[in-house]
Amino acid sequence: MDYDVVIIGAGPAGLAAACRLKQINQDLSVVVVEKGSEVGAHILSGAVLEPRALNELFPNWQELGAPVTTAVSTDNIYVFSENKGIKVPSLFAPKTMHNHGNYIISLGNLCRWLAEQAENLGVEVFPGFAAAEVLYAENGSVAGMITGDMGVDVNGEHKDAYMPGMELRGKYTFFAEGCRGHLGKQLIEHFELDREAQQPQHYGIGIKELWRVPPENHHLGLVVHSAGWPLNESDSSGGGFLYHLEDNQVALGLITDLSYSNPHVSPFDEFQRYKHHPVIRQYLEGGERIAYGARALVKGGLQSQPKMTFAGGLLIGDNAGTLNFAKIKGIHCAMKSGMVAAEVTAAAIAADRAGDELTEYTTSYKDSWAYKELYQQRNFGPAQHKWGNILGSAYAFIDINIFNGKLPWTLTDPVPDHSKMIPARDAKKIVYPKPDNKLSFDKLSSVFLSNTNHEEAQPCHLKLKNADIPISHNLPLYDEPAQRYCPAGVYEVVEDSNGGPRFQINAQNCVHCKTCDIKDPSQNITWVTPEGSGGPNYPNM
Structure with a gap:
């Protein structure tokens, strides 16, 4: 099938471009081709929306019924110790953390609405089809993409329901797959696109829950951000969030920077602990996790x-790494990058x-407010890596609030996240409390709530470059950290028939977070697309 433009991924960037x-x-x-079962099925974000790009794309978005209704009313920032929270006065917070004029939303629902607008404009939107391969022309240029075959069993044999992949050819192809895109990763390597980057890309893992809480615990429009406990106890960095949406719903989560060094860290269990903090617990008690x-998420910023x-x-x-980690926001920058791409490509x-190579895009992107914003706030992430959340934020206050991002240097962190891990024998052992099934829960009951499903009897989409490495190398050196960094219980070390250890992959559980592809210390795991529509089915995340 031939098109002027093929767009891979129905997230905010791809849909805004369309x-x-x-x-x-x-x-x-x-x-627009989307691997989720429907638009929004694989979309997960906090999320607080800065509406700047939406205002430009659809100035009348309120009349059009955009699901953007809960304005931020209160903005609280805390530094947590285990049992206390110190509120940071607004005057001393980096101005990037101020949310006046922003909205608390479900990004999945916003993408569903954007897809409706796209279809009303005449865009074809194909959910349930995974972009499996880049299609190259004879001259080496990208000519589109190929969707994955469907109806293939674990041995690669065709089942009765076999359907071969399709070639979608475009004069231009936009890759809008989100963080650590499967094809984007290949393109970066193939064309050496990261050759001039000042540092490798850096990442975090965001784990999120949606709760329905008692009316007396609900404060419409309240935004809470936190740093410190529990991550500081494991010498990790990152932070928590809690947002009060409409209908007595609260979205909360914990972002753990994947630059952590202790292989015993479990981001999932850190999040379960986070919910027991008094500041967070007060909103959740008596509520229901839904x-x-x-x-x-990408957090390297402009340097990456x-x-x-x-x-x-x-x-x-x-x-391409457009998220602004200083704001903990990426929607507006992603949309703007797609809109600039559309303007250059249409011309x-x-x-x-x-x-052709649209080299003029680079100039147009650098002239946009999205690039200028990322440049102004470029040192926030590296400062957090270098000095931790508290001192890093103090630096950010001076850099951003006082000097407006114009200090004459650019900080970098040249060490990839997967290289930060130290041997397990040199690391502090972490014993996490058992879940109480009221505020904290186990992985399997959590995955159940993500509505994750994959077609049975298909090839495993989590590929090991060397099947021996998990047991021969990662287990003795790092106590096989995949057991802990995966938030869905995909990876286990179990006993084999001879009483020895065996590495087991429960691919059915995979929520497509891509953490394994990023954090594996041996870079031995490659995430590839399963059959289209496989994975989570988030209703309103």
């Missing part, structure tokens, strides 16, 4: 951004160019 293309030229043929999910252009296509959104197609 809408903008059709706004510019109604005659352009545009398709959804769970996890997703990796790869080159975003190559012949025949573009990386946009978090596939190229109008000039009868196809398959």
